[in-house]
Amino acid sequence: MVMSKVVSLVDYRQDSQQMQIDDISAQAFLFLQEQANENNLPMRKLLMEHLLGIASVVKAVEGLEEAQTWLATISDEIGGTNPH
Known part of the structure; x- marks a missing residue:
């Protein structure tokens, strides 16, 4: 080939x-x-607050369902179940 x-x-x-x-x-x-x-x-606390802030902005701007979609995608990525 x-x-x-x-x-x-x-x-x-x-x-x-x-x-x-x-x-x-x-x-x-x-x-x-x-x-x-x-x-x-503590870096862990700072990162957690940062991620929470991002999720809150997405929720406020694009709605709860979109924020949940983002978080589910992240969960899939770190859990290794995302097909991408």
Whole structure:
């Protein structure tokens, strides 16, 4: 079988976008970690409050069902049951 050297533009854009998302997420995590350390706060508590805040914003803006969908997706991802 011959491998194609052609890259789908859609795949390239998705990969490029995912790389940007991963980079921003890593920067946000490092910022939170730095702030937790500087303020002598437990990272676990800070992350929990941050996630709760995000879920609350999603609930307020997009509704309870959407917030629950987000949380279910996250649960599936960390539980290894997400088919993606």
